[in-house]
Amino acid sequence: MRRNNKKTIYFIGGVAAAALAVLQAAPAAAFDRSHAAFDKVVKQGLNAGRFDYKSLKAAPAPLEDYLREFAAVKPADYEAWPRADKIAFWLNAYNAFTIKAIIDHYPIKSNWKASLRYPKNSIRQISGVWDELKFAAAGRELTLNAIEHEILRKEFKDPRAHMALVCASIGCPELRAEAYTGAALDAQLDDQTRRFLANPAKFRIDREAGKVYFSPIFKWFAEDFKPDAAAFIAGYLGAEDAAYLKGGKFKLSYLDYDWSLNERETAAKTR
Secondary structure, three states, X not given: OHHHHHHHHHHHHHHHHHHHXXXXXXXXXXXXXXXXXXXXXXXXXXXXXXXXXXXXXXXXXXXXXXXXXXXXXXXXXXXXXXXXXHHHHHHHHHHHHHHHHHHHOXXXXXXXXXXXXXXOOOHHHOOOOOOOOOEEEOOEEEOHHHHHHHHHHHHHOOHHHHHOOOOOEOOOOOOOOOOOOOOOHHHHHHHHHHHHHOOOOOEEEEOOOOXXXXXXXXXXXXXXXXXXXXXXXXXXXOHHHHHXXXXXXXXXXXXXXXXXXXXXXXXXXXX
């Protein structure tokens, strides 16, 4: 009996080893370029442009699963994608990684030095959030700054990306209630830009005072908007406002940037 048991054990062990070898040899599932997993995360968490970080922190599995998909993308596969798919990949990566940074530090703990300049619940309270925290994507370990400045700005040079990157603050563009996809990217970015410019806290014209107010985003990244920010903005306005901007007979001022966390009100009240 002991000899027969050994044979049985050896047989079962051999089958298990063979099955494992087959699984290891099988190609990894292709990355879902519809970003359906992130689409679900933002749809569940968003309300009127604000995100429910508290609920996601309590049940982070959907976001964690999505981030693992980013880490599993092979560089050779990424390089074969169309340009629009690559841009969508990095826009979603930046926004998803930012959400990850927030829930990892939620509720945000303020420090006295940062609180002299920024709200106590601001992403600016998280030390190294843009230049030290690293995230895995397409075979690389990247900071948020690297994604924004080295990839999206330097490689792809689409100024509309500034209307899609969300730094978890009220002053930045609102998080879109769907994931970016290569197939819909052009329409999505145009829509994001129009939505951003329709918000008087981000852009407005005061003809009586002869003033135009820009979000500081257009000052911080002025070199990205060709030929200039005013011309870029005019392309997304009605005829009358566009003509006023192109005329240039106004005084330009920059609005204050609100660094408060873009958190859903219900979550903020129950912390």
